[in-house]
Amino acid sequence: MERKKQGMILLKVLKSGIVAWILLVLVWRFGAAFYTDDFLPGPWVTLKGAAALVADGALGTDILVSLLRVIKGWLLGLIFAIPVGLLIGNFKTAGYIFEPFLNFFRFVPAIGFITLFLLWFGVGESSKVALIFYAVIFPVMVNTIAGVRSVDEALIEASESLGANKARTFFTVVVPSAVPNIFTGVRLGLSGAITCIVAAEMLAASEGVGYLIYTSRLYYRTDWIFTGIFTLGIIGFIADKLLQLVGRKWLCRFAVR
Amino acid sequence: MYIELKNINKSFGNFKASQDVSFGVEKGKLVALLGPSGSGKTTILRMLAGLEHQDGGDIYIDGKLVNDVSVQDREIGFVFQSYALFPYLTVAGNIAYGMKIKKKSRQEIEEKVKYLLNLVGLPGLESRYPDQLSGGQRQRVAFARALATEPQLLLLDEPFAAIDAKVRKELRRWLKELIEEVGVTSIFVTHDQDEAVEVADELIITNEGRVEQIGTPFDIYRNPKTPFVAQFIGESVILRDYEYEKIRGYKKQEGASSAAIRPEFVKVVPADSDVEYPNGYMDGVVAHADFRGSNLELTVEVNGLELKAEYVLDEKGLKKGDPVKVFVSRLYTFDEKNAYTVINSSLQTGEIYYI
Numbered sequence: 001m002e003r004k005k006q007g008m009i010l011l012k013v014l015k016s017g018i019v020a021w022i023l024l025v026l027v028w029r030f031g032a033a034f035y036t037d038d039f040l041p042g043p044w045v046t047l048k049g050a051a052a053l054v055a056d057g058a059l060g061t062d063i064l065v066s067l068l069r070v071i072k073g074w075l076l077g078l079i080f081a082i083p084v085g086l087l088i089g090n091f092k093t094a095g096y097i098f099e100p101f102l103n104f105f106r107f108v109p110a111i112g113f114i115t116l117f118l119l120w121f122g123v124g125e126s127s128k129v130a131l132i133f134y135a136v137i138f139p140v141m142v143n144t145i146a147g148v149r150s151v152d153e154a155l156i157e158a159s160e161s162l163g164a165n166k167a168r169t170f171f172t173v174v175v176p177s178a179v180p181n182i183f184t185g186v187r188l189g190l191s192g193a194i195t196c197i198v199a200a201e202m203l204a205a206s207e208g209v210g211y212l213i214y215t216s217r218l219y220y221r222t223d224w225i226f227t228g229i230f231t232l233g234i235i236g237f238i239a240d241k242l243l244q245l246v247g248r249k250w251l252c253r254f255a256v257r
Numbered sequence: 258m259y260i261e262l263k264n265i266n267k268s269f270g271n272f273k274a275s276q277d278v279s280f281g282v283e284k285g286k287l288v289a290l291l292g293p294s295g296s297g298k299t300t301i302l303r304m305l306a307g308l309e310h311q312d313g314g315d316i317y318i319d320g321k322l323v324n325d326v327s328v329q330d331r332e333i334g335f336v337f338q339s340y341a342l343f344p345y346l347t348v349a350g351n352i353a354y355g356m357k358i359k360k361k362s363r364q365e366i367e368e369k370v371k372y373l374l375n376l377v378g379l380p381g382l383e384s385r386y387p388d389q390l391s392g393g394q395r396q397r398v399a400f401a402r403a404l405a406t407e408p409q410l411l412l413l414d415e416p417f418a419a420i421d422a423k424v425r426k427e428l429r430r431w432l433k434e435l436i437e438e439v440g441v442t443s444i445f446v447t448h449d450q451d452e453a454v455e456v457a458d459e460l461i462i463t464n465e466g467r468v469e470q471i472g473t474p475f476d477i478y479r480n481p482k483t484p485f486v487a488q489f490i491g492e493s494v495i496l497r498d499y500e501y502e503k504i505r506g507y508k509k510q511e512g513a514s515s516a517a518i519r520p521e522f523v524k525v526v527p528a529d530s531d532v533e534y535p536n537g538y539m540d541g542v543v544a545h546a547d548f549r550g551s552n553l554e555l556t557v558e559v560n561g562l563e564l565k566a567e568y569v570l571d572e573k574g575l576k577k578g579d580p581v582k583v584f585v586s587r588l589y590t591f592d593e594k595n596a597y598t599v600i601n602s603s604l605q606t607g608e609i610y611y612i
Contacts, residue, residue, distance in 0.1 A: 154341035157308050160328045161335040162355035162406060172354075176345045253345045253386065 041223040046230070049223030058212070063231060065207040066197055069125065073132025074193045081137040081189070082182060085144025089178070090170060095145075102141060110135035110196040114203050128200045135196040139188035147181025148174055179254035183247050187240060194236050209235075258317075259284035259442055260305070260410060265314035267300055267466075274300040275311065276466040282444060282459075287436050289453035290446045292463035293489070298446045301463070302412050305444065307331045319409060334403030334441070336413040340395045342387040348374070348398050349383035355406035373401040376435065393424040400432070404439060411436070413445035417452060429456050450490060454478065462486050480598050484515070487589040487596040493517035494565050503560040504585050506537045506601035513590035513597060522587045523566035525555055527573065528580035537603035538582040543575050559583045 013019070025043050032042030041049070053059035088094045088102075110131050117134075121127035151174050159169040201210025213228035258281030267275040274297045282288050290298035303309035305316060307328035316323050323331055342351050349370045356366045374380050377397040387395055396416065403411060416432065417425045433456045436443050447453050453460055454474040462469040462477065464485045470477055481487040488495060494517070501516035502509050525541075532538055541559035546568075548554075553568040553575060564583065568575060575581065587600050 152339075152341070154337050154339050155343060157328075158335065158337060158341040158343075158402075159354070161306055161308070161333060162402070163329050163332075163358040164354075165329060168358065173343065176343075179345075255344060 038220050038222050041226055046223045046226040049221065050227040050230075053212075053224060053227055059227065059231065062207055062209045062212045062228075063235065066201065066209045067235065069128045069200075069208070070132060070190075070193045070197050072125075073129040073197075074136050074190055076129065077133045077136025077189055077193070078140060078186060080133070081140035081185070082144055084137075085141040085182075085185070086148055086170075086175060086178070088141070089145040089148025090174060099145075102138065102145075106138035106142060110192070111199045114200060118204055123204050127204070128197065131196055131200050132193045135192040136189040139192055140182070140185040143181045143185030143188065144178060147178030147185075150181070151177040176254055179251055183251060183254075187243055190239055190243060191236060194232065194239070198232060258282065259286075259319055260444070261315075261317040262301070262305075263315045263317075265301070265304065265311045265316070267297075267304060267309070267311045273297075273466045275304070278314070278463075278466070278468050280461055280468055280471055282442060284442050285440055286458045287433065287443045287445075287456065288459045288461060289457035290444060290461050290463055291450065291453040291457075292448065292469075294448055295465075296463040297466040298448075298463045299414055300466075302414055302444060302446050305410070306333050306335050306412050308335070332406070332409050334406065334408035334411045336396075336399050336403050336411070336416055338415040338418050340387070340399040340419075342395055342399055342402070344387050346386075347383065348379070348385050348387070348390070351387070351398060352402045352405050354402065359406060369405060373405055376404075376439075377401045378431070391424075392420045393428055396420060396428065400435075404441070408441065411441045411443040413443065415446055415448070417447075417449075425452075432456060462489065464489070481517075481589055481596045483596055484591040484593070487517040487591050491517075491519040491521070492565070493519050493589075494563070496562065500562060501588060501590065503562055504588070505539045506585065506603050507588065507599060508602070510590050510597070510599070513592045513595075515591050516599075517589045517591070517596075518564060518585060519588075520554070520565045520567045522585060523557075523564050524584040524586060525557055525566045525568050525575070525581050526584075527575065528582055530582065532582060532584070534584065534601075534603045537601050538584045541581050541583040543577055543579045543581055546574075546576050557581055557583055 029042050032040050032045075034040075037045050050059065084098075088098050113131060113134060117127045117130050121130050155173050155177060156169055159173045164172065197208065198210035198213065201208035202214040205211045209228050209231050212231075213225050216222070216224035216228065260282040262281070263279050265275050265278040267273075276297075278297070278301060290301060292298045300309060304311050305318075307323070307326065311324075318331065318333075343354065346354070352370045352373055353366045356369060361369070370383060371380075374382060377400055379394060379397055379401075382390070382394070382398075387398070390398065396419075400416075417428055420428060429452060445456070457474060459472065460474055460477050461471050462485075469483045470481065470486045472480075477486060478490055481490055487493070496516045496518065497514065499509050499514050501507050501518075507516075525543075526532060526538075528540065539559045541557040541564075543555055544558045544563060545556040546553050552570060555566045555568050555575065557564050557566055564585070566583070585601060586604065587598060590597050590599055
């Protein structure tokens with residue numbers, strides 16, 4: 001019995017994913033022993049660098065600035081992409097007209113548009129938000145369309161046989177059935193947004209996590225670069241977990257897992 | 258006739274799903290569309306519902322031509338093979354779906370949901386979700402949902418196909434009783450003879466897009482009219498090329514070269530038994546004997562023919578190689594187009610038969 005209990009605890013620890021983190025820190029520490037701190041700072045050095053950044057408030061500001069941009073662009077993207085995706089998915093004609101655009105531009109990464117957007121929207125916030133918007137809409141639209149098209153035909157027929165017209169069927173059957181796919185798109189959109197904000201901030205910004213990473217090289221603060229990288233990972237990780245939590249809590253009826 | 262189909266034709270590409278289908282259904286009847294898969298029975302059901310549109314022909318419901326009436330306005334209830342319950346709605350939400358469209362008051366809906374759940378034997382399950390129900394329960398909810406809008410016609414597509422065998426039997430009887438209670442005209446599709454015979458007032462046998470025969474289960478069972486029905490109903494042994502001549506009590510019938518013989522019309526007794534119509538019996542040997550619980554499923558060799566028979570177990574039983582006497586009380590001969598019921602000539606009265 002006692003052994004079994006221990007086994008269960010071990011399994012729980014394994015499943016939590018903590019082993020990966022321990023391994024990472026160990027390998028990192030080991031690797032760092034062979035190089036100078038300027039080239040490859042160890043975990044401890046990085047932690048100290050991070051502490052300094054936190055203390056003078058720089059890291060906090062950077063995170064906040066980046067997050068605001070991401071949330072703004074992401075939300076705008078969702079507001080645009082979900083309805084458009086629903087329409088393209090539901091109406092064949094709309095699909096014929098708009099899908100070629102979609103299938104062309106979704107292969108052009110947002111980063112490819114940085115210079116163009118700077119030119120069009122200036123160096124201020126709008127160019128970054130526009131860039132994130134661009135990065136978000138494609139995964140969201142593609143997944144929304146796929147969701148609409150995979151709705152069980154029998155559910156639509158059931159709804160119609162109960163007297164529902166097309167519009168009612170759309171809102172009470174098609175949309176709820178597509179929710180799991182839409183949610184996948186929303187999650188992918190968020191990760192796309194975080195990826196692209198870094199690129200944008202590296203090229204044209206005076207604040208943000210991307211800016212932190214890019215400018216730290218000027219001061220040979222490799223530990224700050226590491227700090228920036230970890231910050232990004234942690235932001236993405238937490239954001240996705242939060243989203244999943246929201247999904248499980250509010251959307252579980254739509255089979256969001 | 259309450260429901261009438263007249264000369265319905267329907268093709269999917271080169272596949273003819275319905276060919277000149279005509280039949281009528283009286284009000285309040287429970288009718289089964291029975292046929293092998295691909296025989297066009299589901300297509301007929303879907304055309305009745307308005308989910309599919311015929312290429313030609315007319316459909317009448319309650320005297321009204323409904324060719325151009327959309328599925329939304331046909332006022333039918335449809336129970337899908339896969340149940341098609343909305344997974345994101347509760348049981349109550351599913352049942353109320355159609356009533357909300359009809360703008361019923363909240364109170365009315367609530368009462369009706371409660372009434373229907375009682376009716377289908379699931380009281381108190383209002384707030385469950387479909388994935389928290391068993392297959393049989395989902396089926397009952399689907400049924401309640403279809404009845405909620407008080408349809409003039411209830412259509413059921415293989416209603417028991419996805420339910421395990423034990424529950425299925427129970428549900429069949431339940432469905433028959435329920436439909437009788439509600440009094441709604443109902444048509445259901447099945448490929449299962451037992452199910453059709455047990456549940457329906459009337460059978461419509463379909464094959465290759467055509468209606469083969471219409472009648473009560475008893476009538477169709479006793480007097481199949483077409484070669485297909487003669488072979489499809491029951492588990493017949495088919496004899497070709499006038500082989501049935503070799504069976505005592507039957508004469509060659511010009512034109513009808515084939516015959517279907519059902520096990521229940523083949524009487525087998527041990528060779529030393531006394532029998533009622535000794536003239537009709539032939540000597541045979543047991544070729545196989547399979548134990549089926551309450552009875553033996555026999556294959557007997559008689560005059561060079563292999564016939565299947567059911568043998569109710571007595572104390573002795575029969576085994577392979579045992580000599581037996583065999584009597585065939587009736588068989589169905591058929592030609593290309595028609596089937597004929599033939600009774601053993603040694604049964605003078607013609608109405609005595611063994612089951």
